[in-house]
Amino acid sequence: MRWRGLLGVFAFVALALLAWGQQASEPPKDEPPQFVTVFSVEVEQGQEKAFIERFQKRARLIDKAKGYKGMFVLQHTQNANKFLVVTLWRDESSFRAWVNSEEFRKAHAEGGVPTKAMQLDTYRIVAR
Numbered sequence: 694m695r696w697r698g699l700l701g702v703f704a705f706v707a708l709a710l711l712a713w714g715q716q717a718s719e720p721p722k723d724e725p726p727q728f729v730t731v732f733s734v735e736v737e738q739g740q741e742k743a744f745i746e747r748f749q750k751r752a753r754l755i756d757k758a759k760g761y762k763g764m765f766v767l768q769h770t771q772n773a774n775k776f777l778v779v780t781l782w783r784d785e786s787s788f789r790a791w792v793n794s795e796e797f798r799k800a801h802a803e804g805g806v807p808t809k810a811m812q813l814d815t816y817r818i819v820a821r
Contacts, residue, residue: 726762726781728788729816734776737807741773744806748778754796755780760787774809785815 736744748766755761760783769775782788791797 724783725818725821726783727818728782728785729818730778730780730782730788731814731816732778732780733810733812733814734778734808735772735810736774736776737809738774740806740808741768744776747806752800754800755791758787758791758794758796760784761791785817788815 734744745766745768755764762781762783764781765777765779767777767779769777780788782791
């Protein structure tokens with residue numbers, strides 16, 4: 694069952710990458726993403742709205758990170774308390790620099806909503 698969910702994520706990321714390259718009539722100003730993080734989060738029942746609002750109201754410090762290309766927050770269609778946070782990066786070193794930055798610490802200083810499970814997976818884009 695987990696693989697079916699991951700395949701859906703990969704399909705979503707692939708579509709996002711295609712759209713990223715076709716957003717405007719002019720060519721992209723920089724290279725497309727090469728590195729993806731997928732953060733799986735299961736929040737406590739009843740905390741779904743708070744989790745979504747946290748992302749909607751975030752300070753957007755990540756948006757200024759070198760090599761950051763975008764983020765998607767996905768909510769499971771059948772289990773509303775399960776989410777995937779997908780981030781796109783120019784490369785792995787850009788992601789690592791963000792995680793080790795003062796801005797990252799500021800962005801996560803408030804803490805989050807109560808969670809039942811969390812897992813971070815990272816991927817390299819190898820084909821388009």
